[in-house]
Structures are given as structure tokens and as C-alpha cells.
Amino acid sequence: xxxxxxxxxxxxxxxxxxxxxxxxxxxxxxADLQVYSARHYDLESAFEDFTEETGLTxxxxxxxxxxxxxxxxxxxxxxxxxxxxxVDAGMLWNAGEQGVLxxxxxxxxxxxxxxxxxxxxxxxxxxxxxxxxxxxxxEAVDPDDFDAExxxxxxxxxxxxxxxCMRDETSSYTQSLVASLIDLHGRERAQEIVExxxxxDVEIMSNDIELLEAIDAGGCEVGITNHYYLARLLEEDPDFxxxxxxxxxxxxxxxxxxxxxxxxxxxxxxAEAQQLLEWLATDGQxxxxxxxxxxxxxxxxxxEPLVASFGxxxxxxxxxxxxxxxxAEAVEVLDAAGYR
Ligand SMILES: [Fe+2]
Numbered sequence: 001x002x003x004x005x006x007x008x009x010x011x012x013x014x015x016x017x018x019x020x021x022x023x024x025x026x027x028x029x030x031a032d033l034q035v036y037s038a039r040h041y042d043l044e045s046a047f048e049d050f051t052e053e054t055g056l057t058x059x060x061x062x063x064x065x066x067x068x069x070x071x072x073x074x075x076x077x078x079x080x081x082x083x084x085x086x087v088d089a090g091m092l093w094n095a096g097e098q099g100v101l102x103x104x105x106x107x108x109x110x111x112x113x114x115x116x117x118x119x120x121x122x123x124x125x126x127x128x129x130x131x132x133x134x135x136x137x138x139e140a141v142d143p144d145d146f147d148a149e150x151x152x153x154x155x156x157x158x159x160x161x162x163x164x165c166m167r168d169e170t171s172s173y174t175q176s177l178v179a180s181l182i183d184l185h186g187r188e189r190a191q192e193i194v195e196x197x198x199x200x201d202v203e204i205m206s207n208d209i210e211l212l213e214a215i216d217a218g219g220c221e222v223g224i225t226n227h228y229y230l231a232r233l234l235e236e237d238p239d240f241x242x243x244x245x246x247x248x249x250x251x252x253x254x255x256x257x258x259x260x261x262x263x264x265x266x267x268x269x270x271a272e273a274q275q276l277l278e279w280l281a282t283d284g285q286x287x288x289x290x291x292x293x294x295x296x297x298x299x300x301x302x303x304e305p306l307v308a309s310f311g312x313x314x315x316x317x318x319x320x321x322x323x324x325x326x327x328a329e330a331v332e333v334l335d336a337a338g339y340r
Pocket of ligand 1: 226
């Protein structure tokens with residue numbers, strides 16, 4: 001019980017390199033729950049709803065995923081964090097491997113979160129889904145030209161030469177996509193696929209929004225991004241000139257990843273932390289996913305209308321163990337292909 005329950009002044013001072021979000025912190029008051037989050041989207045209003053419904057207050061701290069994980073490890077049992085939230089299945093798996101999370105047993109969570117979107121031991125649960133799919137300029141591209149069986153690999157076809165933009169190799173989004181290609185096709189074939197993109201003079205962009213804006217501006221015609229970035233831009237401007245295409249619908253399905261969270265090992269507020277996860281997966285699903293145009297993990301919850309307008313799609317099951325354990329190989333594949 002010696003654990004500190006709120007972020008002490010010293011810790012806050014140390015956090016400046018982590019892009020500390022002042023607005024989430026309740027001015028140094030003790031909150032019931034402390035959340036370390038690498039998910040940067042619209043947490044505040046969801047947590048406010050949670051407080052309203054349960055009376056439990058939440059402080060949260062934004063940071064880079066790898067930095068927050070290192071921080072949890074360094075703080076050990078002195079950490080003020082009760083919940084760790086992050087945005088990549090491989091990262092959630094990694095947090096579990098590093099021993100910073102503790103298992104939760106919850107029929108509510110097991111009922112709300114599909115099996116492939118949670119840890120079999122209950123150390124973490126997916127709470128929102130994001131599809132990494134094809135986006136294109138409808139004035140330049142006939143979607144019938146995509147390979148409906150394996151759309152990602154199909155972008156290596158010479159017909160797409162000089163027309164493609166993709167995200168940089170340092171992004172966990174790119175790395176988990178390539179890890180899923182290795183998982184699906186084996187390393188050799190994954191290597192060929194990445195090389196075929198490079199041979200098509202793929203232009204590498206440093207973020208998904210920049211990529212979508214490049215397509216809208218005519219700088220490229222096809223790309224791969226997370227679906228919610230397109231939804232965000234379409235919300236701002238319904239005439240934004242980019243359309244979504246659900247990848248690999250005649251094959252393995254569209255690559256999806258998750259945002260998720262787990263209870264921090266040794267948290268003195270593990271019961272309340274579990275309550276927060278349960279709420280986020282059920283009554284709070286819409287509050288949590290809609291603001292960022294993500295997809296609910298809970299099959300009983302409808303996606304918000306703009307994302308729903310993209311249409312239903314079949315998804316590739318998420319294999320967090322593969323994305324996490326194949327991450328190093330994915331980085332090697334990208335590097336060996338000269339993808340940069
Ligand atoms: Fe994102």
C-alpha cells in the first residue's frame with residue numbers, strides 16, 4: 001500500500017518530454033484512477049462520462065507508446081499508473097511480455113471483446129478497432145483494378161508504378177502490417193511483396209493525414225492508411241477527394257489493429273481499473289470509439305454513421321502474438337527491401 005496514488009510533482013516534471021497533456025490532469029488532486037495512454041484521441045470526454053456514471057475520477061497522461069512502457073518498467077511498483085492504454089496489438093503483447101500488466105478475470109470483458117482482440121490470459125483487452133486499408137483517388141483509379149483477393153500484395157503490380165504513397169517504415173502501423181504479411185504468407189513472400197512496392201517507386205510519407213492530403217491534391221493515386229484518418233478528413237470536408245476500399249475482401253480480409261488497455265501490475269485500484277475497462281468495452285464503447293471514428297470491438301455496438309457509410313467488411317483476425325513477436329523481422333524485411 002506504499003504506492004503513490006497520484007502523479008507527484010517530480011514525476012510531472014520528468015514527463016515534459018512525453019508531451020504531457022495538462023488538460024487531462026486534474027490539477028494535482030488525487031484521482032481514483034491513473035491512466036498512462038499512448039492513444040491520443042479524445043479520451044477526455046469518454047473519461048468524463050465514466051466519472052459521471054460511476055463517480056470514479058480519472059487522471060491520464062499521454063505519451064509515446066515505447067516511452068510509456070519503459071517508464072512503467074522503470075517505475076516498477078512505485079508507478080502511479082493503474083491502467084496502460086496503447087494503440088497497437090504488437091505493443092499490447094509486448095507490454096504483457098514485459099510483465100507490467102496483471103491478468104483480469106471478467107465475464108463482462110470476455111463477453112464484449114472478441115477472442116482474437118484480447119489476451120488469452122486477460123492481461124489486455126482490445127477496446128477499439130482500426131482498419132489499415134486502401135485509399136484512392138476516385139477520379140484516377142477504377143477500384144475494379146485492385147486485386148480483391150490480396151489487395152496489399154496487389155499494389156506490387158506494375159500497373160501501380162509511380163502511383164502509390166505509403167507510410168514510413170518507422171511507424172508501428174507499417175511494421176504491424178508487414179508482420180501480418182509475414183504471418184500470412186511467410187517471410188520470403190512478404191519480402192517479395194515489400195520489394196514489389198519499392199520497385200513501383202512507392203512514395204513514403206511521414207503520417208497518414210499527409211498521405212491522404214497528397215492523394216486529394218493529386219500527388220499520388222493510391223495509398224494505405226488507417227480508416228479513421230479518412231473519416232476525420234471527410235467529416236471536415238465531405239468533398240474531400242479520397243475514397244476507401246476494403247482490402248482483400250475475396251481473400252483473407254482487411255488488416256485491422258486495435259487500441260486496448262490492461263490493468264497495471266500491482267495497482268492498488270485494480271478493481272476500479274477493471275471497472276473502467278468493462279465500461280469502455282460496453283456502455284462506454286460509443287463514447288470511446290466514435291470521437292476518433294474507430295470501430296467498436298463489441299459486436300453489439302454499431303459504428304458511428306460516417307464510418308458505417310464506408311460499408312461492412314470482412315477483417316483479418318488479429319494475431320497480437322504474431323505482430324509483436326514478428327516485429328523485428330518486419331523491420332528487417334522493410335530494411336532489406338530498401339523501403340524508406
Ligand atoms: Fe493513429
